[in-house]
Amino acid sequence: MPSILVIVEQHEGKLNRVSWETIAAGQAISADMGWSVEAAVAGNEIAALATEVAAKKLAKVYAVDSPQLGRYNPDAFAAALKQLITAKQPTLVLMPHTYQVRDFAPKVATQLARCVISDCTGYRKDGEKLFFTRQMFQGKFSADVSFASEAPWLATFQNGSFRGDKAEDGASAAPVEIFAVNVDPAAVRNQPEEWFKEAKQAVDLTQAEIIVSVGRGIKEQKNIELAQQLAAALGGEIAASRPICDNGWLPMDRQIGSSGQTVSPKLYLALGISGAIQHIVGMKGARAIIAINKDSEAPIFEIADIAIVGNLFDIVPPLIEEIKKAKAAS
Amino acid sequence: MKILVCMKQVPQKDAPLKLNESGTWIREDVSYEVNEPDAYALEEALRQKEKHGGEVVVITSGPARAQQVLREALAKGADRAIHLEDDAFVGLDALNTARAFAAAIKDEQFDLIFTGLQSDDYGFAQTGVILAELLGWPHATIIMQIEKNDTGIRVKRELEAGFFQFVNMPLPAVLTIQSGINKLRYATLIGIKQAKNKPMRKVALADVQSALTPNLQKIERLYVPQKTKKTETLDGPPAEIAKKLVDKLRNELRIL
Numbered sequence: 001m002p003s004i005l006v007i008v009e010q011h012e013g014k015l016n017r018v019s020w021e022t023i024a025a026g027q028a029i030s031a032d033m034g035w036s037v038e039a040a041v042a043g044n045e046i047a048a049l050a051t052e053v054a055a056k057k058l059a060k061v062y063a064v065d066s067p068q069l070g071r072y073n074p075d076a077f078a079a080a081l082k083q084l085i086t087a088k089q090p091t092l093v094l095m096p097h098t099y100q101v102r103d104f105a106p107k108v109a110t111q112l113a114r115c116v117i118s119d120c121t122g123y124r125k126d127g128e129k130l131f132f133t134r135q136m137f138q139g140k141f142s143a144d145v146s147f148a149s150e151a152p153w154l155a156t157f158q159n160g161s162f163r164g165d166k167a168e169d170g171a172s173a174a175p176v177e178i179f180a181v182n183v184d185p186a187a188v189r190n191q192p193e194e195w196f197k198e199a200k201q202a203v204d205l206t207q208a209e210i211i212v213s214v215g216r217g218i219k220e221q222k223n224i225e226l227a228q229q230l231a232a233a234l235g236g237e238i239a240a241s242r243p244i245c246d247n248g249w250l251p252m253d254r255q256i257g258s259s260g261q262t263v264s265p266k267l268y269l270a271l272g273i274s275g276a277i278q279h280i281v282g283m284k285g286a287r288a289i290i291a292i293n294k295d296s297e298a299p300i301f302e303i304a305d306i307a308i309v310g311n312l313f314d315i316v317p318p319l320i321e322e323i324k325k326a327k328a329a330s
Numbered sequence: 331m332k333i334l335v336c337m338k339q340v341p342q343k344d345a346p347l348k349l350n351e352s353g354t355w356i357r358e359d360v361s362y363e364v365n366e367p368d369a370y371a372l373e374e375a376l377r378q379k380e381k382h383g384g385e386v387v388v389i390t391s392g393p394a395r396a397q398q399v400l401r402e403a404l405a406k407g408a409d410r411a412i413h414l415e416d417d418a419f420v421g422l423d424a425l426n427t428a429r430a431f432a433a434a435i436k437d438e439q440f441d442l443i444f445t446g447l448q449s450d451d452y453g454f455a456q457t458g459v460i461l462a463e464l465l466g467w468p469h470a471t472i473i474m475q476i477e478k479n480d481t482g483i484r485v486k487r488e489l490e491a492g493f494f495q496f497v498n499m500p501l502p503a504v505l506t507i508q509s510g511i512n513k514l515r516y517a518t519l520i521g522i523k524q525a526k527n528k529p530m531r532k533v534a535l536a537d538v539q540s541a542l543t544p545n546l547q548k549i550e551r552l553y554v555p556q557k558t559k560k561t562e563t564l565d566g567p568p569a570e571i572a573k574k575l576v577d578k579l580r581n582e583l584r585i586l
Binding site: 073074075098099100102103104105106107109110111114115116117118119131134135136137138139140141142143144145146147148149189190191192193194195196197198210216234242243245246248253258259260261262266267274276277288290295297299301302303304305306307308309310311314315317318319321322323325326327330 | 341343344346347349356366423424425428450451452453454455456459460462463464468469470471472487488489490491492493494495496497498499500508509510513544545546547548549550551552553554555556557558559560561562563564565568569571572573575576578579580583585586
């Protein structure tokens with residue numbers, strides 16, 4: 001029977017929560033295609049973690065174990081996973097689209113003379129064929145993509161594409177197989193140091209109930225003040241998409257998105273943000289999303305509850321006035 | 331240090347895109363610009379050269395129009411350019427693009443290759459990593475800082491949720507560069523003039539064809555994303571929109 005192998009992610013013995021989403025994806029495809037689904041976790045002495053994963057409805061869990069897999073590095077991880085995939089011959093290998101997976105998955109695929117369909121948001125079964133949906137052109141279009149090679153096929157799913165809490169538990173624990181791999185220490189070239197955070201990371205936007213966020217549409221640094229006035233009127237925090245922080249118009253700790261903070265406020269008001277995937281993953285959990293953008297085809301409108309197509313410089317000043325009036329009256 | 335920068339021409343960020351008749355690609359009659367992370371990759375290469383000496387070479391693949399990104403790079407200070415020129419390069423998957431680049435530079439000896447971390451069109455985020463594997467070099471992705479040392483380089487990788495990590499690695503190596511690693515420069519008038527006399531090597535599809543295979547993944551269909559959310563559109567003059575929105579904030583969202 002064809003099988004699905006889900007490669008989950010861990011750091012220092014703790015599972016990255018996105019792993020449950022990928023397991024849920026594997027289970028969903030398994031139900032549609034009638035394929036079995038297994039999982040693997042790679043690390044140094046990670047049997048306990050494999051046992052945690054084995055609580056889910058899976059045919060088997062592999063603990064891919066080697067002293068060289070202690071701290072992530074691409075040479076060792078690619079070598080280990082190539083050995084696993086070659087030995088177990090899964091049809092489909094699923095991974096979360098994390099920064100770590102982005103670092104090793106194309107390498108493993110190339111070693112196997114295969115490819116990765118990366119950053120998928122879903123899949124579609126069409127007859128016996130499997131299509132993977134991914135965004136292109138910064139979210140302006142979706143694409144159905146298929147594999148044109150023999151298995152194994154490798155695909156990665158974007159954060160939030162499946163619900164981790166929907167990953168089904170098994171009736172009993174799945175068997176855990178310790179898969180010892182041989183990684184030649186001399187073949188490991190990168191020497192990674194410990195993870196750290198920049199000291200000045202001071203703002204915690206995850207606690208904010210109202211966020212006014214600015215994107216490229218704000219045009220100039222001096223216009224940031226207008227957004228700040230709106231945030232102040234609403235009693236909310238100011239935030240931004242990546243390019244604004246890259247320009248230094250707002251500090252990096254105000255950034256929302258895959259490389260910044262992930263937020264789920266009551267209100268997210270997006271000013272001049274087009275809505276590239278990297279930004280959307282950081283804010284799509286907001287209870288209400290209001291988007292103001294002059295481009296009616298901006299992807300941000302796909303996820304907005306309230307859409308305003310227009311020039312933010314025309315709309316924001318009267319909006320601030322109306323908010324102030326409303327607050328004064330209440 | 332001799333540095334190669336892989337650059338790509340992509341549709342302009344706010345260009346309205348339309349699908350072609352078969353619904354498999356966009357209509358190409360749009361305005362183009364350099365893929366933003368690639369501009370940062372070029373800037374970083376120029377800064378490394380200013381610090382350590384050497385040469386900056388830029389490479390792209392695509393039709394004649396793609397030459398524009400190379401011209402701009404030469405005007406900003408790159409020393410020479412390589413253009414894999416053919417319409418067919420646009421449709422290659424990441425593996426084939428990396429193979430084409432590897433074939434085009436087989437007689438060169440670079441210390442470093444930079445790419446942007448991903449492109450704004452396909453968004454694979456794979457070409458740099460694959461190129462490293464094809465060349466047998468180490469790589470590091472999403473780089474925010476590069477320091478040369480006695481044994482190679484020490485780079486700062488961006489991780490998720492505000493974390494970073496330093497990685498020591500030998501040369502030669504491939505790095506994928508994150509936007510915001512530096513501040514971009516503008517081309518000067520003198521730079522633009524000098525660019526006209528800088529070497530541009532053309533590579534035809536036939537020159538690298540033997541390195542390519544059929545794509546391993548296929549775009550079956552491109553389409554406007556299906557809406558998953560019910561969106562209400564507010565329109566009218568700005569003052570009216572402001573009133574409607576405040577009404578919603580107060581009565582529906584109960585925020586005011």
